[in-house]
Amino acid sequence: MAAEKKIDYDAPATKVMSPSRLAHVVLRTNKFRAMVEFYTAFLGAEVVHANDFLAFITxxxxxxxxxxxxxxxxxxxxxxxCGLEHIAFTFDSLSDLLLSYRQRKRQRGGSNIEPVWCVNHGPTTSIYYKDPDGNMLETQVDNFDTSEAATEFMESKEFAExxxxxxxxxxDYIRRLSSGGTTESELKKRVEIGPRGIPQL
Structure with missing residues (x-):
């Protein structure tokens, strides 16, 4: 058995130790059953444990x-x-993002989950939804191969504008990819349109 690492809890530090990852989000609701059904469908998820007032989903x-x-x-x-504006979930590719979008539209016996906003932010290509309580959910794919490249874009004049x-x-993206007329990389490159305000969703 490996020896546990000895930690000096009083050692000076320039910043607080960051978490290793974000674990979960808890949502308070007055539409419990509808929310359980939505999140299991939306995420292709399963309920690990539930009772009349709690549900844990993965x-x-x-x-x-x-x-x-x-x-x-x-x-x-x-x-x-004030409060949480949205929760974001990342996909590995643009095709995966679009496939999940199509699957949400066509599931649950015709009870479709439709997006409220589809936008290329620059760092990500994103599709937004709302849950039964009105909480916003973002599904996204990274548009750059590295976080350094994404940060460089976010420091650019185009992103500031x-x-x-x-x-x-x-x-349209699905049609273009299915026909072979374009690539994911081409579609993920943002078209610059100049200044724009925050949409009312």
Whole structure:
């Protein structure tokens, strides 16, 4: 058995130790059953444990990524209040992102999950959705091969001019990729349109 690393808890540090990863998000809801159904469908996930007021949901090797809790007297979400704006989930490729978009549209016996916004931010190509409570969810693919290249773009004049991005039609992207007329790399390169404000979603 390997010896445990001895740590000097009083050693001076220039910053707090960062976590190794983000583990999960817990959402309070007054639409418990609808939210459980939505997140299992949206993420292609499974419920690890649930009762009348708690559900733990995962889609990978973590024991849970999303937890839902039905708290008494929970009010509907106020879209104008402070709080979490959205949760983002990353896919490995643009094709995977578009496949998941299509699968969401065609699942649950015709009860489609439709996006509310499709945008190339520059660093990512992203498709946004809303859950039954109105929480925003982003599905994305990185547009650059390295985080350094993405950071370089975010420090550019073009990103400073338009940090919001350029809208796109996922059905058009699917047609273009399926026909072989373009590549993922070409579609992920943002078209510059100049300044733009925050959309009202």
């Amino acid at each position: 889609y990978d090797d973590e024991h849970h990524r999303i937890a839902l809790v039905a708290m008494p007297d929970t009010q509907d979400r106020n879209v104008n209040s 338009n940090p919001i991005g350029v809208d796109f039609d996922p059905e």
